[in-house]
Amino acid sequence: MTYALICLPFLAVALVVALVATRTLPPGERRRRWASTGIAAAVLLALTAVFDSVMIAAGLFGYADGTRLGPVVGLAPIEDFAYPIATVLLVPAVWTLARRRGAKAAHDED
Template sequence: MNFAQLNAIFLVVAALIFATALWRSRKPYSVVMAASVSILVLVVLTVIFDNVMIASGLFDYGGHTLNGLRLGLAPIEDFAYPVGGALLLTGLWTLFARRETQ
């Protein structure tokens, strides 16, 4: 199994949970904004820190498991985790948050 296949499984599960949260939410705009801001911040931090760590030689990726696209030195596959994590955690937070009674 390569990184793209593993990422696809993770992203599909995260997207399904996020979509369920949106469907059940009373304020879907707030949920989308929270996820969007989280994704933006996490992707920017991933670009910065992955490039620094790869350039300094802390780690590297096996080339045969990657598709070849990179942002700087960071492989594109590495960005599925912050995106999926933000979707998953925002979705779970929304689903399990205590609902206000009105």
């Protein structure tokens, strides 16, 4: 099994939850959400490239050759970037859904 196959379910769930959460936002806020998600993703991917490369170079961990797709950024295989992408999609989505649920519960109590 490759690392990419392990990562795919996490990415799929994160994307679905992000799309569901974004649909609950008004159009203007939706555009801002995707723009800020893109900026956060760029920063997080850059940090992942740097720090994963440093940790791999230091010998803290490594990857078996048969389990990777092949392409790398620095020393980090592209599969390493799946979890930061899932995180940048999932965290704001869960926050949005929880905030909506909390607001609805508070409204129902009134």
